[in-house]
């Protein structure tokens with residue numbers, strides 16, 4: 001792995017922290033860029049009250065000097081604004097008495113990490129589990145991914161996302177040249193305003209019923225050079241890295257590249273992308289059913305990833321559960337929650353794909369400074385065109 005990252009932090013703890021290691025020097029980076037992406041993650045109809053509390057302001061602690069990366073590990077921090085209300089509950093030092101913490105959780109929510117995490121880590125108060133299992137952590141992954149994204153922009157790769165399904169409402173309209181600002185302005189990141197209204201209504205109905213919704217979103221990367229990844233070994237196949245990245249996101253249960261499961265339902269003549277002669281590049285594709293990856297390698301076409309998110313686990317009309325103190329059948333714990341977070345997940349997905357692609361670019365081209373990488377990418381693009 002050429003580019004590594006780690007995060008730490010509990011949802012209501014003092015802060016989230018992250019480290020990105022392997023980013024070349026000379027990449028211009030400012031706080032405004034980090035904040036712009038952090039804000040996009042907070043968008044979307046159906047999110048809970050927490051998004052009005054958090055500002056997700058990122059602090060750069062290391063690895064950047066006078067506006068550019070310097071090649072050393074980049075450390076970031078995002079303070080949790082909500083922490084002031086949780087300071088006693090989330091305190092790090094031992095309390096003076098052994099009274100249980102307020103807001104302890106003993107009734108696991110079906111679909112969340114509470115039950116298994118409590119067994120695995122031997123914790124009675126399930127708050128010890130849900131605090132870290134929470135998707136609050138994704139605020140930091142978006143920040144780290146924003147650096148990857150800035151790097152990718154310098155080598156001609158751009159990313160965007162859209163929502164294609166929330167509950168029963170679907171937007172299958174084909175991609176057209178929609179400015180990112182316009183998709184961001186949609187309450188649910190849909191391209192079609194009629195479908196967007198239907199999605200909003202689905203969320204309203206679910207909320208009124210004390211229920212929750214999942215959906216499907218699509219992330220696309222344009223401009224990735226041909227030949228990232230490899231078929232030569234299982235762990236070099238790019239789609240494996242893409243799948244892993246998306247499945248590492250809370251509540252994601254399925255990932256498709258290109259036609260995905262749809263390809264399984266078609267004959268070969270309608271599933272593959274035929275080639276035709278091209279005066280500049282010798283061969284070009286007629287279609288992009290493969291979603292930009294063939295044989296574990298980027299084809300030079302847009303990389304198209306479709307991702308299925310399950311509904312939020314915390315229901316205001318809770319499912320059956322068990323009180324772990326008494327063994328009694330009771331309703332699941334209720335915690336403040338989102339009704340639907342598919343639009344936010346789509347934005348997070350852009351950062352996840354950016355981290356994978358930035359790693360793949362560095363694995364293929366190497367280079368310790370941005371200039372060095374750019375020079376190698378340009379040289380490769382000339383070589384690849386000649387083939």
Ligand SMILES: Cc1cc2nc3c(=O)[nH]c(=O)nc-3n(C[C@H](O)[C@H](O)[C@H](O)COP(=O)(O)O)c2cc1C
Pocket residue numbers: 048111112113133134135138249250251252310312313314336337338339341344345
């Ligand atoms: C952006 C985002 C926001 C989420 N918000 C909530 C929430 O408010 N309440 C909740 O119970 N689950 C929420 N989830 C889902 C849980 O984090 C997730 O279901 C849990 O970590 C268990 O992991 P799993 O679903 O992958 O098995 C959210 C997920 C994402 C990606």
Ligand SMILES: C=C(O[C@@H]1CC(C(=O)O)=C[C@@H](OP(=O)(O)O)[C@H]1O)C(=O)O
Pocket residue numbers: 011048049050051054133134135136139250335336337338
């Ligand atoms: C905090 C965020 O998402 C949280 C993810 C989450 C979960 O269980 O995954 C539960 C909720 O936490 P809280 O109870 O504090 O409102 C969400 O708000 C965020 O995205 O910034």
